[in-house]
Amino acid sequence: MTEKEKMINGELYDxxxxxxxxxxxxxxDLCFDYNSLRPSEEAEGKEILKKLLGKTEEHxxxxxxxxxxxxxxxxxxxxxxxxxxxxxxxxxxxTIGDNVLIGPNCGIYTAAHPVKAEERLKGLEFAExxxxxxxxxxxxxxxxxxxxxxxxxxxxxxxSVVTRSVPPDTMAAGNPCRPIKNYKNDN
Numbered sequence: 001m002t003e004k005e006k007m008i009n010g011e012l013y014d015x016x017x018x019x020x021x022x023x024x025x026x027x028x029d030l031c032f033d034y035n036s037l038r039p040s041e042e043a044e045g046k047e048i049l050k051k052l053l054g055k056t057e058e059h060x061x062x063x064x065x066x067x068x069x070x071x072x073x074x075x076x077x078x079x080x081x082x083x084x085x086x087x088x089x090x091x092x093x094x095t096i097g098d099n100v101l102i103g104p105n106c107g108i109y110t111a112a113h114p115v116k117a118e119e120r121l122k123g124l125e126f127a128e129x130x131x132x133x134x135x136x137x138x139x140x141x142x143x144x145x146x147x148x149x150x151x152x153x154x155x156x157x158x159x160s161v162v163t164r165s166v167p168p169d170t171m172a173a174g175n176p177c178r179p180i181k182n183y184k185n186d187n
Contacts, residue, residue: 007091008073012114012124015091020070027052027071035065057098062086069111077134082106091127092146100132103140103158108132112146133168153183 001009003017013020030052037045045064050056052071057078066086068074073090077098084104088094092110110127114120128147132138136150139158144150149165156162157173157180166172169183 007127008093010092010126010128012119012126014123015125016123023070023072027068030071031065031067034062035067037064056080063104073110083140089127091125093129094132095129096132097134097136097152099135100138101136102138103142105141106138107143109144110146139173 002019003013004019004023006013007020030048034045034048034052049062052068053074053076054072055075057076057080059078060076060080062082063084065084066082068088068090070090073092074088074094074096076096077100079099080096082102085106086102087107089107089109089111094108094110108130110130111125112127113125130144130146131149133150133152135153136155138150138156139160141159142156142162143160144162148162150156150162151166151168151170153168154166154170154172156166156177157171159175160173160177161175162172162177164176166177166179167182170179171181171183172179
């Protein structure tokens with residue numbers, strides 16, 4: 001199995017692998033190109049993002065600057081919007097549904113490192129996928145950690161650190177992020 005296959009399958013992998021290093025460099029070049037455009041060059045920006053990202057729908061907008069590791073592991077639904085300074089460490093799949101809004105200064109991090117120091121010192125890492133379902137609003141400054149799913153119709157309060165999955169129809173906030181209210185139970 002290649003290091004890229006290990007990475008995508010959630011196994012320990014070597015990020016210094018030649019293929020992965022080349023993929024990250026290409027991604028960083030495309031992010032640089034995108035982030036260097038004038039706001040009036042929106043059409044060119046959309047074309048760069050379509051080259052960079054694994055899947056996009058017709059309607060999406062990412063406000064520069066935007067950074068990611070590989071790009072090809074990111075899938076955006078229709079009517080996606082993110083504000084300034086979105087960072088996606090997409091060593092594993094990042095699947096984002098339709099009608100998702102992301103505030104400024106947010107991070108979506110699939111990358112993780114072994115807890116045991118002796119394993120970390122070998123330079124290996126692993127990644128766990130993140131899913132953000134339809135109709136989710138993520139407030140500014142939110143950090144989403146590996147393996148999390150945010151259920152449809154949910155809202156994540158600004159400044160939250162999402163360490164565990166959030167059920168559908170839920171308002172959640174805090175560090176660590178916890179459910180505050182479930183909209184399904186409202187009468």
